Amino acid sequence: MIEIRPFAKLGHANHGWLNATHHFSFADYFDRNRMNWGRLRVWNDDQIAAQAGFPSHPHSNMEIITYVRKGAIFHRDSLGNEGKTDAGDVQVMSAGTGIVHSEYNPDNEEGLIFQIWITPDRNGHKPSWGNRPFPKNDRQGRFVPLASGFEEDHPEALNINTSGRVSGATLSKGQKIEHSLLNGCFAYLVPSTGKITINGVSANARDGIAIKDETSLVITAEEDAELVLVETLD
Structure with a gap:
C-alpha cells in the first residue's frame, strides 16, 4: 500500500513567525484518520522566520528528530546542552523523563525544518540531546541512517x-x-525537494507518502531530489 498525501491537503497553521504544515494531527489541527503511522506520531514541515523560534517549553517521553532543510537551528535545553545544526544535518532530543528546550533560527533568512516525533519503546528514558553532520554527498544514490534505535x-x-x-x-x-524496508514496518517518506516516482506512483516535493505491506521501494528521481524516510516497527 502506497498512499500519497499531497502537501496542499495537509494540516496548516500560520503563526506569523512560524508557518507550519502538519502531516498528522497536531495542536489545533485534528484528523482522526491521521493520528499516527505506526510509532510515527508527528511530522511537521516548519518554516521559521529569520531571528525567530520556539521559546522554552517542556516535553517528556518522545523521541524528537529535527532534520534541517535550509538554514540552521540553534538548540538550548535544561540539561545544559546547546548547539547549532545546519542544513542537511540532524539533531535528536530524547525527552525521556522530562526536558525543557528552545529552538531558534539564528540566521537572517527563513529556515526550513522537518520536525519528526516517534514514540519511544518505553517511558522513563534518561533525557538527552545530540546532533551530527550528515554530508549530502555521502548519501548520494542510497539511504543512510541518520537516527536509529538499531x-x-x-x-x-x-x-x-x-x-x-x-x-x-x-x-x-x-x-x-x-531500498529494502524493515519487515512488517510502517514507512513514511517525504521528498524535501524534487518530484519522484515510488513503485510507479508519482509524488511531489513535500508530499507525504504512507507505506505499508511493501517489502521494498523503487524510487526514481524526476528532478534532483532530497528524501527523508522513517521506518518503525509497531
Whole structure:
C-alpha cells in the first residue's frame, strides 16, 4: 500500500513567525484518520522566520528528530546542552523523563525544518540531546541512517530509543535506487525537494507518502531530489 498525501491537503497553521504544515494531527489541527503511522506520531514541515523560534517549553517521553532543510537551528535545553545544526544535518532530543528546550533560527533568512516525533519503546528514558553532520554527498544514490534505535546503524547514526530509523538520501534527476524496508514496518517518506516516482506512483516535493505491506521501494528521481524516510516497527 502506497498512499500519497499531497502537501496542499495537509494540516496548516500560520503563526506569523512560524508557518507550519502538519502531516498528522497536531495542536489545533485534528484528523482522526491521521493520528499516527505506526510509532510515527508527528511530522511537521516548519518554516521559521529569520531571528525567530520556539521559546522554552517542556516535553517528556518522545523521541524528537529535527532534520534541517535550509538554514540552521540553534538548540538550548535544561540539561545544559546547546548547539547549532545546519542544513542537511540532524539533531535528536530524547525527552525521556522530562526536558525543557528552545529552538531558534539564528540566521537572517527563513529556515526550513522537518520536525519528526516517534514514540519511544518505553517511558522513563534518561533525557538527552545530540546532533551530527550528515554530508549530502555521502548519501548520494542510497539511504543512510541518520537516527536509529538499531545497533547495526551505530555509531554512524544518532541514537533514538525506539524500534525504528530515520534515513536520508539524495538523488540526481533520472537516478533510481531500490531500498529494502524493515519487515512488517510502517514507512513514511517525504521528498524535501524534487518530484519522484515510488513503485510507479508519482509524488511531489513535500508530499507525504504512507507505506505499508511493501517489502521494498523503487524510487526514481524526476528532478534532483532530497528524501527523508522513517521506518518503525509497531
